[in-house]
Amino acid sequence: MLDGENKLIRDAIRGESSAFGLLYGHYQPQIYRFIFLKVGRREEAEDVTHQVFLSAWTNVASYKDRGHPFSSWLYQIARNKVIDFYRTQKADLPLESAEEVFISSAESHLEDFETKATIEEVQQAILKLKPEYQEVIILRFVEDLSLKEAALALGKSEGAVKLLQHRAVKNLKQHLT
Amino acid sequence: MSYSVLEKLKELKRIVPNPDYSRQSLISILRHAPQKSLGIFETLLFRISLVVTVFAVILFGAIRSEAPLKLAGLDPQGLKAEAEELDLQLRLTEISLNQDLDGSAITALKEAAQNGPGHLNTSIIKNETPKLDATEYSNPGVDEALKALSE
Numbered sequence: 001m002l003d004g005e006n007k008l009i010r011d012a013i014r015g016e017s018s019a020f021g022l023l024y025g026h027y028q029p030q031i032y033r034f035i036f037l038k039v040g041r042r043e044e045a046e047d048v049t050h051q052v053f054l055s056a057w058t059n060v061a062s063y064k065d066r067g068h069p070f071s072s073w074l075y076q077i078a079r080n081k082v083i084d085f086y087r088t089q090k091a092d093l094p095l096e097s098a099e100e101v102f103i104s105s106a107e108s109h110l111e112d113f114e115t116k117a118t119i120e121e122v123q124q125a126i127l128k129l130k131p132e133y134q135e136v137i138i139l140r141f142v143e144d145l146s147l148k149e150a151a152l153a154l155g156k157s158e159g160a161v162k163l164l165q166h167r168a169v170k171n172l173k174q175h176l177t
Numbered sequence: 178m179s180y181s182v183l184e185k186l187k188e189l190k191r192i193v194p195n196p197d198y199s200r201q202s203l204i205s206i207l208r209h210a211p212q213k214s215l216g217i218f219e220t221l222l223f224r225i226s227l228v229v230t231v232f233a234v235i236l237f238g239a240i241r242s243e244a245p246l247k248l249a250g251l252d253p254q255g256l257k258a259e260a261e262e263l264d265l266q267l268r269l270t271e272i273s274l275n276q277d278l279d280g281s282a283i284t285a286l287k288e289a290a291q292n293g294p295g296h297l298n299t300s301i302i303k304n305e306t307p308k309l310d311a312t313e314y315s316n317p318g319v320d321e322a323l324k325a326l327s328e
Contacts, residue, residue: 017207024203032194046194050202057206061213102195118188141186169182176182 001069002026009070012060020057027071028053031078034138038082040127042102048085052078068152071145075153079135125175133168140165266325 002008002023011019031052036045055077056063063073126134132154139150140161151158 012211015211015213020211021203021207024206028199028203029193032199033189033192036192037189042195046198046202049194050206053202054206054209058209058211060211102193115188115191118185119192122185122189137186138189141183142189173182176185 024053027074030143031074034078035082037123037126037138038134048081051081072152125172128175129171132164133171136164136168137172
Protein backbone atom coordinates (compact mmCIF):
# COMPACT_ATOMS: atom_id res chain seq x y z
CA MET A 1 0.00 0.00 0.00
CA LEU A 2 1.22 3.46 -0.92
CA ASP A 3 2.12 5.94 1.85
CA GLY A 4 -0.77 8.36 2.42
CA GLU A 5 -2.88 6.35 0.00
CA ASN A 6 -6.18 7.23 1.66
CA LYS A 7 -5.52 10.94 1.27
CA LEU A 8 -4.46 10.44 -2.35
CA ILE A 9 -7.69 8.57 -3.04
CA ARG A 10 -9.76 11.33 -1.39
CA ASP A 11 -7.94 13.95 -3.45
CA ALA A 12 -8.41 11.93 -6.64
CA ILE A 13 -12.13 11.64 -5.88
CA ARG A 14 -12.19 15.45 -5.60
CA GLY A 15 -10.77 15.53 -9.13
CA GLU A 16 -7.09 16.20 -8.36
CA SER A 17 -5.24 14.69 -11.30
CA SER A 18 -1.85 14.85 -9.53
CA ALA A 19 -3.17 12.54 -6.79
CA PHE A 20 -4.45 10.08 -9.38
CA GLY A 21 -1.09 10.36 -11.17
CA LEU A 22 0.69 9.12 -8.04
CA LEU A 23 -1.74 6.22 -7.66
CA TYR A 24 -1.22 5.41 -11.34
CA GLY A 25 2.56 5.44 -10.94
CA HIS A 26 2.36 3.03 -8.03
CA TYR A 27 -0.22 0.55 -9.32
CA GLN A 28 0.13 0.68 -13.11
CA PRO A 29 3.15 -1.70 -13.38
CA GLN A 30 1.47 -4.50 -11.41
CA ILE A 31 -1.85 -4.09 -13.23
CA TYR A 32 0.05 -4.10 -16.53
CA ARG A 33 1.89 -7.33 -15.52
CA PHE A 34 -1.38 -8.97 -14.51
CA ILE A 35 -2.93 -8.10 -17.88
CA PHE A 36 0.17 -8.93 -19.92
CA LEU A 37 0.39 -12.42 -18.40
CA LYS A 38 -3.28 -12.98 -19.20
CA VAL A 39 -3.39 -11.63 -22.76
CA GLY A 40 0.14 -12.59 -23.82
CA ARG A 41 0.84 -9.62 -26.10
CA ARG A 42 2.44 -6.31 -25.24
CA GLU A 43 0.28 -4.09 -27.44
CA GLU A 44 -2.95 -5.63 -26.23
CA ALA A 45 -1.75 -5.46 -22.63
CA GLU A 46 -1.02 -1.74 -23.09
CA ASP A 47 -4.44 -1.09 -24.58
CA VAL A 48 -6.26 -2.99 -21.84
CA THR A 49 -4.16 -1.37 -19.08
CA HIS A 50 -4.98 2.04 -20.53
CA GLN A 51 -8.68 1.15 -20.46
CA VAL A 52 -8.42 0.01 -16.84
CA PHE A 53 -6.89 3.27 -15.60
CA LEU A 54 -9.15 5.39 -17.78
CA SER A 55 -12.13 3.63 -16.23
CA ALA A 56 -10.61 4.00 -12.74
CA TRP A 57 -10.06 7.75 -13.23
CA THR A 58 -13.49 8.52 -14.68
CA ASN A 59 -15.21 6.41 -12.02
CA VAL A 60 -12.94 7.11 -9.07
CA ALA A 61 -15.84 8.84 -7.30
CA SER A 62 -17.64 5.50 -7.11
CA TYR A 63 -14.73 3.89 -5.18
CA LYS A 64 -15.72 3.35 -1.58
CA ASP A 65 -13.21 2.22 1.01
CA ARG A 66 -15.03 -0.57 2.83
CA GLY A 67 -11.90 -2.31 3.99
CA HIS A 68 -11.08 -3.16 0.38
CA PRO A 69 -7.71 -1.83 -0.74
CA PHE A 70 -7.56 0.38 -3.81
CA SER A 71 -5.49 -2.31 -5.56
CA SER A 72 -8.35 -4.83 -5.20
CA TRP A 73 -10.66 -2.37 -6.92
CA LEU A 74 -8.14 -1.95 -9.75
CA TYR A 75 -7.70 -5.73 -10.12
CA GLN A 76 -11.46 -6.14 -10.33
CA ILE A 77 -11.62 -3.57 -13.15
CA ALA A 78 -8.65 -5.30 -14.84
CA ARG A 79 -10.33 -8.73 -14.67
CA ASN A 80 -13.48 -7.31 -16.28
CA LYS A 81 -11.49 -5.56 -19.00
CA VAL A 82 -9.59 -8.77 -19.82
CA ILE A 83 -12.91 -10.63 -20.09
CA ASP A 84 -14.16 -7.88 -22.44
CA PHE A 85 -10.92 -8.15 -24.41
CA TYR A 86 -11.36 -11.89 -25.01
CA ARG A 87 -15.00 -11.38 -25.85
CA THR A 88 -14.27 -8.86 -28.58
CA GLN A 89 -10.82 -9.86 -29.92
CA LYS A 90 -9.99 -12.53 -32.47
CA ALA A 91 -8.87 -15.76 -30.87
CA ASP A 92 -5.52 -17.48 -31.43
CA LEU A 93 -3.37 -14.40 -31.77
CA PRO A 94 0.30 -15.46 -31.76
CA LEU A 95 2.18 -14.89 -28.54
CA GLU A 96 4.50 -11.94 -28.27
CA SER A 97 8.14 -12.78 -28.74
CA ALA A 98 10.11 -12.57 -25.52
CA GLU A 99 12.33 -10.02 -27.21
CA GLU A 100 9.42 -7.57 -27.18
CA VAL A 101 8.94 -7.81 -23.43
CA PHE A 102 10.14 -4.89 -21.35
CA ILE A 103 11.93 -5.94 -18.18
CA SER A 104 13.38 -3.92 -15.35
CA SER A 105 17.11 -3.18 -15.71
CA ALA A 106 19.33 -6.26 -15.65
CA GLU A 107 22.92 -6.52 -14.45
CA SER A 108 24.21 -7.80 -17.78
CA HIS A 109 23.07 -8.79 -21.25
CA LEU A 110 23.44 -12.46 -20.35
CA GLU A 111 21.17 -12.04 -17.34
CA ASP A 112 18.77 -10.09 -19.53
CA PHE A 113 18.65 -12.94 -22.02
CA GLU A 114 18.16 -15.59 -19.33
CA THR A 115 15.41 -13.57 -17.69
CA LYS A 116 13.53 -13.16 -20.96
CA ALA A 117 13.81 -16.88 -21.69
CA THR A 118 12.44 -17.73 -18.26
CA ILE A 119 9.65 -15.18 -18.63
CA GLU A 120 8.65 -16.66 -21.97
CA GLU A 121 8.64 -20.20 -20.57
CA VAL A 122 6.55 -19.33 -17.49
CA GLN A 123 4.27 -16.99 -19.41
CA GLN A 124 3.42 -19.73 -21.88
CA ALA A 125 2.77 -22.17 -19.04
CA ILE A 126 0.48 -19.65 -17.30
CA LEU A 127 -1.44 -18.96 -20.50
CA LYS A 128 -2.31 -22.66 -20.69
CA LEU A 129 -4.07 -22.49 -17.33
CA LYS A 130 -7.72 -21.73 -16.70
CA PRO A 131 -8.32 -17.96 -16.17
CA GLU A 132 -8.99 -18.34 -12.44
CA TYR A 133 -5.80 -20.40 -11.98
CA GLN A 134 -3.84 -17.76 -13.89
CA GLU A 135 -5.19 -15.04 -11.62
CA VAL A 136 -4.43 -16.80 -8.37
CA ILE A 137 -0.87 -17.66 -9.52
CA ILE A 138 -0.16 -14.07 -10.61
CA LEU A 139 -1.61 -12.44 -7.49
CA ARG A 140 -0.15 -14.86 -4.94
CA PHE A 141 3.27 -15.73 -6.40
CA VAL A 142 4.15 -12.91 -8.79
CA GLU A 143 2.67 -9.93 -6.94
CA ASP A 144 2.98 -11.47 -3.45
CA LEU A 145 -0.51 -10.48 -2.39
CA SER A 146 -1.71 -11.93 0.91
CA LEU A 147 -4.47 -14.53 0.89
CA LYS A 148 -6.92 -11.86 2.07
CA GLU A 149 -5.88 -9.33 -0.58
CA ALA A 150 -6.08 -11.95 -3.34
CA ALA A 151 -9.51 -13.02 -2.09
CA LEU A 152 -10.74 -9.41 -2.19
CA ALA A 153 -9.32 -8.86 -5.67
CA LEU A 154 -10.88 -12.06 -7.00
CA GLY A 155 -14.17 -11.64 -5.15
CA LYS A 156 -13.82 -15.02 -3.47
CA SER A 157 -13.45 -16.30 0.08
CA GLU A 158 -9.99 -16.99 1.47
CA GLY A 159 -10.83 -20.70 1.63
CA ALA A 160 -11.80 -20.73 -2.04
CA VAL A 161 -8.56 -18.96 -2.98
CA LYS A 162 -6.54 -21.51 -0.98
CA LEU A 163 -8.19 -24.34 -2.85
CA LEU A 164 -7.74 -22.62 -6.22
CA GLN A 165 -4.10 -21.96 -5.40
CA HIS A 166 -3.45 -25.61 -4.64
CA ARG A 167 -4.98 -26.74 -7.93
CA ALA A 168 -3.35 -23.93 -9.92
CA VAL A 169 0.16 -24.77 -8.66
CA LYS A 170 -0.38 -28.45 -9.44
CA ASN A 171 -1.45 -27.55 -12.99
CA LEU A 172 1.39 -25.10 -13.51
CA LYS A 173 4.00 -27.65 -12.48
CA GLN A 174 2.67 -30.06 -15.11
CA HIS A 175 3.05 -27.39 -17.80
CA LEU A 176 6.52 -26.34 -16.67
CA THR A 177 8.16 -29.77 -16.63
CA MET B 178 5.66 -25.30 -4.31
CA SER B 179 9.14 -26.28 -5.42
CA TYR B 180 11.77 -23.59 -5.14
CA SER B 181 12.57 -23.51 -8.87
CA VAL B 182 8.96 -22.87 -9.89
CA LEU B 183 8.62 -20.15 -7.27
CA GLU B 184 11.85 -18.56 -8.46
CA LYS B 185 10.67 -18.65 -12.03
CA LEU B 186 7.42 -16.97 -11.05
CA LYS B 187 9.32 -14.27 -9.19
CA GLU B 188 11.18 -13.49 -12.40
CA LEU B 189 7.87 -12.39 -13.90
CA LYS B 190 7.88 -9.43 -11.55
CA ARG B 191 10.58 -7.94 -13.72
CA ILE B 192 8.08 -7.41 -16.51
CA VAL B 193 7.41 -3.67 -16.67
CA PRO B 194 5.47 -1.48 -19.06
CA ASN B 195 7.32 0.67 -21.56
CA PRO B 196 7.95 3.99 -19.75
CA ASP B 197 7.04 6.03 -22.85
CA TYR B 198 3.75 4.21 -23.16
CA SER B 199 3.03 4.74 -19.43
CA ARG B 200 3.65 8.47 -19.69
CA GLN B 201 1.52 8.91 -22.82
CA SER B 202 -1.25 6.78 -21.38
CA LEU B 203 -1.41 8.84 -18.18
CA ILE B 204 -1.51 12.13 -20.11
CA SER B 205 -4.30 10.77 -22.27
CA ILE B 206 -6.27 9.49 -19.26
CA LEU B 207 -6.05 12.77 -17.35
CA ARG B 208 -7.50 14.65 -20.32
CA HIS B 209 -10.81 13.06 -19.38
CA ALA B 210 -12.87 14.57 -16.62
CA PRO B 211 -13.78 12.27 -13.73
CA GLN B 212 -17.45 11.90 -12.91
CA LYS B 213 -18.35 14.08 -9.95
CA SER B 214 -19.73 12.55 -6.83
CA LEU B 215 -21.94 14.33 -4.30
CA GLY B 216 -19.93 15.72 -1.39
CA ILE B 217 -20.73 14.94 2.23
CA PHE B 218 -22.69 18.20 2.58
CA GLU B 219 -24.67 17.67 -0.62
CA THR B 220 -25.42 14.05 0.32
CA LEU B 221 -26.57 15.13 3.80
CA LEU B 222 -28.72 17.92 2.36
CA PHE B 223 -30.28 15.52 -0.13
CA ARG B 224 -31.05 12.97 2.59
CA ILE B 225 -32.57 15.61 4.90
CA SER B 226 -34.78 16.99 2.12
CA LEU B 227 -35.89 13.48 1.25
CA VAL B 228 -36.83 12.71 4.88
CA VAL B 229 -38.71 16.04 5.22
CA THR B 230 -40.63 15.40 1.99
CA VAL B 231 -41.63 11.88 3.07
CA PHE B 232 -42.66 13.17 6.51
CA ALA B 233 -44.74 15.97 4.94
CA VAL B 234 -46.52 13.52 2.64
CA ILE B 235 -47.34 11.19 5.55
CA LEU B 236 -48.53 14.11 7.72
CA PHE B 237 -50.71 15.50 4.93
CA GLY B 238 -52.25 12.06 4.37
CA ALA B 239 -52.96 11.66 8.08
CA ILE B 240 -54.62 15.09 8.33
CA ARG B 241 -56.79 14.40 5.31
CA SER B 242 -57.96 11.07 6.68
CA GLU B 243 -58.86 12.64 10.06
CA ALA B 244 -60.84 15.64 8.80
CA PRO B 245 -62.56 16.28 5.47
CA LEU B 246 -61.11 18.86 3.14
CA LYS B 247 -61.93 22.41 4.13
CA LEU B 248 -62.05 25.04 1.42
CA ALA B 249 -62.49 28.77 1.77
CA GLY B 250 -65.89 29.83 0.42
CA LEU B 251 -67.44 26.49 1.25
CA ASP B 252 -70.24 26.72 3.83
CA PRO B 253 -70.93 23.24 5.21
CA GLN B 254 -74.04 24.32 7.14
CA GLY B 255 -75.56 26.03 4.08
CA LEU B 256 -74.82 22.91 2.02
CA LYS B 257 -76.50 20.68 4.61
CA ALA B 258 -79.65 22.85 4.72
CA GLU B 259 -79.79 22.90 0.92
CA ALA B 260 -79.47 19.11 0.78
CA GLU B 261 -82.29 18.64 3.29
CA GLU B 262 -84.55 21.01 1.36
CA LEU B 263 -83.83 19.18 -1.89
CA ASP B 264 -84.71 15.86 -0.26
CA LEU B 265 -88.00 17.30 1.04
CA GLN B 266 -88.95 18.66 -2.41
CA LEU B 267 -88.10 15.33 -3.95
CA ARG B 268 -90.46 13.51 -1.60
CA LEU B 269 -93.30 16.00 -2.21
CA THR B 270 -93.09 15.70 -6.02
CA GLU B 271 -92.91 11.92 -5.69
CA ILE B 272 -96.16 11.89 -3.65
CA SER B 273 -97.88 14.17 -6.19
CA LEU B 274 -96.82 11.91 -9.09
CA ASN B 275 -98.02 8.78 -7.27
CA GLN B 276 -101.41 10.43 -6.63
CA ASP B 277 -101.82 11.29 -10.32
CA LEU B 278 -100.85 7.80 -11.41
CA ASP B 279 -103.22 6.27 -8.86
CA GLY B 280 -106.10 8.41 -10.24
CA SER B 281 -105.41 7.33 -13.83
CA ALA B 282 -105.23 3.66 -12.88
CA ILE B 283 -108.55 3.85 -10.94
CA THR B 284 -110.31 5.52 -13.90
CA ALA B 285 -109.00 2.88 -16.33
CA LEU B 286 -110.09 0.03 -14.08
CA LYS B 287 -113.55 1.61 -13.63
CA GLU B 288 -114.04 1.93 -17.39
CA ALA B 289 -112.95 -1.66 -17.92
CA ALA B 290 -115.42 -2.87 -15.30
CA GLN B 291 -118.34 -0.89 -16.73
CA ASN B 292 -117.77 -1.66 -20.41
CA GLY B 293 -116.81 -5.26 -19.92
CA PRO B 294 -114.54 -6.81 -22.54
CA GLY B 295 -115.96 -4.42 -25.13
CA HIS B 296 -112.88 -2.20 -24.86
CA LEU B 297 -110.81 -5.06 -26.26
CA ASN B 298 -112.91 -5.16 -29.40
CA THR B 299 -110.56 -4.82 -32.41
CA SER B 300 -112.99 -2.61 -34.37
CA ILE B 301 -113.23 -0.13 -31.47
CA ILE B 302 -109.43 -0.08 -31.11
CA LYS B 303 -109.08 0.46 -34.87
CA ASN B 304 -111.50 3.42 -34.76
CA GLU B 305 -109.76 5.00 -31.78
CA THR B 306 -106.15 4.62 -33.02
CA PRO B 307 -106.13 7.64 -35.41
CA LYS B 308 -107.44 9.82 -32.56
CA LEU B 309 -104.44 8.95 -30.39
CA ASP B 310 -101.55 11.41 -30.43
CA ALA B 311 -98.31 9.79 -29.24
CA THR B 312 -96.62 13.16 -28.78
CA GLU B 313 -99.33 14.47 -26.49
CA TYR B 314 -98.51 14.33 -22.78
CA SER B 315 -100.99 12.30 -20.89
CA ASN B 316 -99.74 13.37 -17.48
CA PRO B 317 -98.68 17.01 -17.03
CA GLY B 318 -97.87 16.18 -13.37
CA VAL B 319 -94.70 14.33 -14.52
CA ASP B 320 -93.43 17.50 -16.23
CA GLU B 321 -94.10 19.52 -13.12
CA ALA B 322 -92.30 16.95 -10.95
CA LEU B 323 -89.25 16.95 -13.25
CA LYS B 324 -89.20 20.74 -13.34
CA ALA B 325 -89.31 20.89 -9.53
CA LEU B 326 -86.44 18.44 -9.29
CA SER B 327 -84.21 20.41 -11.67
CA GLU B 328 -84.65 23.67 -9.71
